Amino acid sequence: MERIGFIGTGVMGRPMAANLLRAGYPLSIVARDSAKAASLLALGASSYASAEELARVSDVIILMLPDTKAVEQVLFGSRGIAQGVKEGSIVVDMSTISAAETVKFSSRLEAMKCDLLDAPVSGGESGAEAGTLGIMVGGPQRAFDACSRIFSTMGKTIVYAGPSGCGQKTKLVNQLVGATNLLGAVEGIRLARAAGLNLETTLKVVTSGAASSWMWTNLGAKILQEDFAPGFSMRLQYKDVSLLKDMTVELGGDYPATRLVYALFEKAIELGLAQQGNQGLINLWGPDGDYSI
Amino acid sequence: MERIGFIGTGVMGRPMAANLLRAGYPLSIVARDSAKAASLLALGASSYASAEELARVSDVIILMLPDTKAVEQVLFGSRGIAQGVKEGSIVVDMSTISAAETVKFSSRLEAMKCDLLDAPVSGGESGAEAGTLGIMVGGPQRAFDACSRIFSTMGKTIVYAGPSGCGQKTKLVNQLVGATNLLGAVEGIRLARAAGLNLETTLKVVTSGAASSWMWTNLGAKILQEDFAPGFSMRLQYKDVSLLKDMTVELGGDYPATRLVYALFEKAIELGLAQQGNQGLINLWGPDGDYSI
Secondary structure, X not given: OOOEEEEOOOOOHHHHHHHHHHOOOOEEEEOOOHHHHHHHHHOOOEEEOOHHXXXXXXXXXXXXXXXXXXHHHHHHOOOOHHHHOOOOOEEEEOOOOOHHHHHHHHHHHHXXXXXXXXXXXXXXXXXXXXXXXXXXXXXOHHHXXXXXXXXXXXXXXXXXXXXXXXXXXXXXXXXXXXXXXXXXXXXXXXXXXXXXXXXXHHHHHHHOOOOOEHHHHHHHHHHHOOOOOOOOEHHHHHHHHHHHHHHHHHHOOXXXXXXXXXXXXXXXXXXXXXXOEHHHHHHHEOOOOXXXX | OOOEEXXXXXXXXXXXXXXXXXXXXXXXXXXXXXXXXXXXXXXXOEEEOOHHHHHHOOOEEEEOOOOHHHHHXXXXXXXXXXXXXXXXXXXXEOOOOOHHHHHHHHHHHXXXXXXXXXXXXXXXXXXXXXXXXXXEEEOOHHHHHXXXXXXXXXXXXXXXXXXXXXXXXXXXHHHHHHHHHHHHHHHHHHHHHHOOOOHHHHHHHHHOOOOOEHHHHHHHHHHHOOOOXXXXXXXXXXXXXXXXXXXXXXXXXXXXXXXXXXXXXXXXXXXXXXXOEHHHHHHHEOOOOOEOO
16 A cells, blocks of 8 residues: 655544545654644554655655645745655645646656645535545546545545646635535525524525525524534635635636625635634624624 | 415416315316416316406415516406405415515405415426425415415425515525525636536536535536526526515615626626526626626
8 A cells, every 4th residue: 555644634634644544554644743643643643753754755645734835835845845755756735725836836746756636625524534525636647546545535526627736726616616605695694684584494495495505504504503613714715715716817707706705705804704614704794784894 | 175276377387286186176277378278177177267256266366476566466456366355265475576565465465354475485397396395485374374285285395484575585585595506606617617627527526515506516517518498587587686686775784695696687688698597697708708798
């Protein structure tokens, strides 16, 4: 079995790495915080002091990091992967980052005879734990094929989306559709509340028909319980719609839903809602129906 | 069993009436076009020349009509229901019309000792045929209770939403959420196309996660097949988002998704797309990503 290096063992990365360990993969991590890493070490993970050292002993290096900058740093920074990586290794970046930067990173690694796959995921913490993530993969087909068993250990719906950057682009389509559905759910609940309707009844009947969505059913229920804890934080949602906005600007053309969700999540961050779950979008409006801001 | 009068036996009304006939209800229609009515007459429906005559022999009168004006005409126009209706009859308006006008109609019928229920539906033609509609009911609770068996013959998820008008208001919340999800689906497909992604792959992976919606899965697939035949026509979609916009204006406050979907469907009507299905919203934009208009 391939020796896997896993960098970024946070809320998403930790259960993903745990599933790989349980499937029998030898797996290394960079454990700066040994308390956080304890559950993976208990499952048999090895620990290295830097990405460079981890890269020396890994055939496949998986990244699950918060943003483009963090990925660049781990790949090409001091004591980074590029300093230790072996010829023929595959780097699998499962973070959600810029598609344009991904293509540049891919070229730089190619010069070192390494393939880069961009393989962002959907399905959140629960999908990571259950091993049922959606995984959207861009990069060389041969690298995708080589990693198919690794992907199926972490995910359920795994698609090859095309050359480098296409995984990230597919993820941004996903984020556009999801963010727009979330706006629909939030505005639907606001309207029901303003009209004096019973919210439970409304949630139930809308769920039963053509207006149903994952966002309405799942985050709608959280809003009714006034549960604004992050499954997916507003901060990350804003990061993703920012990447989405950049993509539409690059492509040119009219993308009104993108424009609207970007503007609303930007306001939500300005209002200090970054640490709430993305369902906290509803807190952008006060009880009078106008912006709280 | 109650004797039912059914007015408005079009795409939705005909299969709904057929389910009532199959369940054994004596049912009358006003058959102006005997070819269209033939299937109901074959199931045992009686035919009357006017709403007035139908009302004289009915305990429950169901309306399934295109708009507020048509409902007003059938209720209070020449040879309308009000001229023939018996004391104690229940009128069940399953059309999607103005909530404010519904409340007025209800008062006028109350003066004749008749209850009016507003009971718009979701689930479309297939839901009407299968008897699995969502039904959102406003009006007197006693009338709702009296009609529960009739509703369960036509629908699956049946909710009592509150006093007169609350069924219509709930329906408009449903339409807001659905129209916003549709916009998300349309813009997601446009973005995937502009980015050169494989559309089948994108449809599949987005369906698997938190961005999934009925609109994405069902109308997304139709768009990929370039099938713009109406399940739910753009004309009716525009009528509904117009009612929705009126409701938000009446309530006051900021409803940006409503504003956006109203503006887009208005443009679609101006562009001559009224006869397409609502998935034809995507035809508002040309291949260069800008408005076709």
